[in-house]
Amino acid sequence: MGLSRKEQVFMALLGASGVAGLTALILFLVEAASVLRPTDIKFGIVFDAGSSHTSLFLYQWPADKENGTGVVSQALACQVEGPGISSYASDPAQAGESLQGCLEEALVLIPEAQRRKTPTFLGATAGMRLLRQKNSSQARDIFAAVTQALGRSPVDFWGAELLAGQDEGAFGWITVNYGLGTLVKYSFTGEWIRPPEEMLVGALDLGGASTQITFVPGGPILDKSTQADFRLYGSDYSVYTHSYLCFGRDQMLSRLLTGLVQGQDCAFDGVYQPPVRGQFYAFSNFYYTFHFLNLTSGQPLSTANATIWEFCQRSWKLVEASYPGQDRWLRDYCASGLYILTLLRDGYGFSEETWPSIQFRKQASGVDIGWTLGYMLNLTGMIPAEEPAQWWAQSHSVWVATVVFLVLTLVAVLGAAAVQLFWVQD
Template identity: 25%
Template sequence: MTIFSWVFFALLIECYVKQCAGMSTGLQYVVVIDAGSTGSRAITYKFNVDHLNRQLQLNNRESVKQMTPGLHEFWNNPIEGGNQIQKLLEHVKEDIPKENLASTQLILRATGGMRKLKNPNQAENILKEVRKVFSTSGFYINGNSAEILDAVDEGIFSWFTINFLLGLLGSKKTVAALDMGGASTQVSFAIEDKLKSKVSSVYDHVYSVVTPNYESDVFSLSSELGLDVLLYKVLKYGTPNGTRHFNSVCMRHSVKLRRFYLNTMLFTVSGAPNRNLTIDFDACMDGVKKVTLNTINPKLHIENQRIFAFSGFAYKILSIGLIDSEKGGRLTLNDILSNTKIVCNTKTKDPFLCLHLTYIYVLLHHAYGLNLSTNIEFRQNVNGHVVSWTLGCAIDLLFGISKTKKYTSK
């Protein structure tokens, strides 16, 4: 066989491999839009992908573009929701070379805000407008480009992301993932064999998670009690239905008619009278516990794993200066409790900060059952990358991350 024939044969094989892979090997951009309760964030990831060996490497730091408000707020004007995404994509295109646009996969997944719309048709009408925008965007679009993200998938993607960034996938030392947004919160971790069927609160939430290179049994629980929803439920607790103004023991007496929104509805809140003109911390914690433990009460078994908390968890802890924005920091629940008491006795720019920090403590200690000495690593970034379920979603788009419920109910 001549040299020409060998070269031709090699090129033929290369073309066949690329066709079987569905796209060329090498550089691959993926854009994931996180349509959350407070706004839409478009995260552009850049990978070196080897489809033949089912491997990839995440390049550089991802770019993030965002717009407010959340998509769910366009429930009565879906076309305007589509227009917002159109504007967002114009900014996204600034970070992608023109020659790569047609091969850049684009996906939108809506989370807590859209899940909580009372009429499912409202969410679907918004998503239809988003799909129309996608169809003429110039990106590579698949059949389910804009959907509501399943809450369990959100938790599993978060677990996958943090362990991928730490290089722990496939090992026996994966870490637990705690994620929190405005409308929901998730906890996910690889579960030990001895706990899979012995603990009833765990049994119903175990999933077999499979990728081309990894397989693990993961506990994943999502609860519709994110920071914004928690705020509303604590303020509303014990008041008549339809109440739009609240008085709260979790806010200083000097707070008057502070406005906040939930699912497009406007509410106001004032601090409850207090003879010391400070927040009654014990009364505040009691109210938070009543709401939290009525919604979430699975005692977890993750004492032997490292625990990473990000998103809303890390943002609130960062806001009081306890961690570094890039390196994060490690705190015990005792640290959180003592600093929460200090915040609740101090005038802050954010009148809801005492309540939110109290919730984080109650959730981790009283609901999840973590000991006061438990160390938790609060991180917004790992190795220069934002910790978000969107990275797991992007990798799922490229290679597939399947989940099946491990056990059927007894």
């Protein structure tokens, strides 16, 4: 005996619900893809306490790192009002209070929930090195005042310390090469790759109280005290670096230079240095002075020399008339220009042939050049990485189809239930 009309409808609805449900299940399981949720953003603050002024830099990077090192970008650069912290020897408390304005600017950009997790560091350079040599107790008082001020701020304060000249040079080298993409680069295939070592750039820094040179030499570094080693993005680096205290621009202007005697494998002051090699970025006061003199466009050494001497031979009235509103630094540009020529040529050993390898720059790919970003890059290697959270996701079209089949399944089941109900009642 064949099935009745109601039985046929019931079986059809039951079969339809089974097919629709199975299709929805297949779409959900087979088409779903494992994707990574966006990682949290971490932040870090570094104060660069130089001899003439202090600057704050706020950096950020994704919580998941690339080969053990955060991919760091600059979020804020703020110059602290007033002189460098070494100038507050007679009133140490003011050294700490002077930092609050820039710190408040940085906190605005950091989500409140992350402020207590934001590592904050103050590094003092040559100005405080000189003060420590002259009066160590005054230097300690300033560091204590800075530590107290930053320690009560809503951040994870790691400490205030004197940055070694070698570290200042090495971290500046890291900053330049990171900005230029010569340490790690994102390829067209969607992978992070390490560019050839030949692309690495040397770093020339001229601050107020010291100057640094850092580069990868062509052979072994004979004096190991001038060698810095570090690991970034899964690769090891070894560079020559040296810092000359009291040979910064401001220190040079306050005294007559002596001892610029160059010999084989020697820069000046009897310091060992391999011959300069490769491309260099010259920043800080190297850049500011040559930018004023319009010498940052790759001019040869002879042109730089002629331009500086021509400027120095102008009358003071003509100089003032030619550069209105620049009284603060105007009197120093002649001496600074001559010093830079002497330092680079007779001190560091750049010749007419190697001079074109120097680029005078303030930034590298939009990042301010200095030691702070290099320090933060190195610092992120000590911050635990967070694995990106995974979830299951579907494309929009597959998601819509899945929902449709689930609805059809529900309709078919309800229809079968209704037929069954009417069947029983009959």
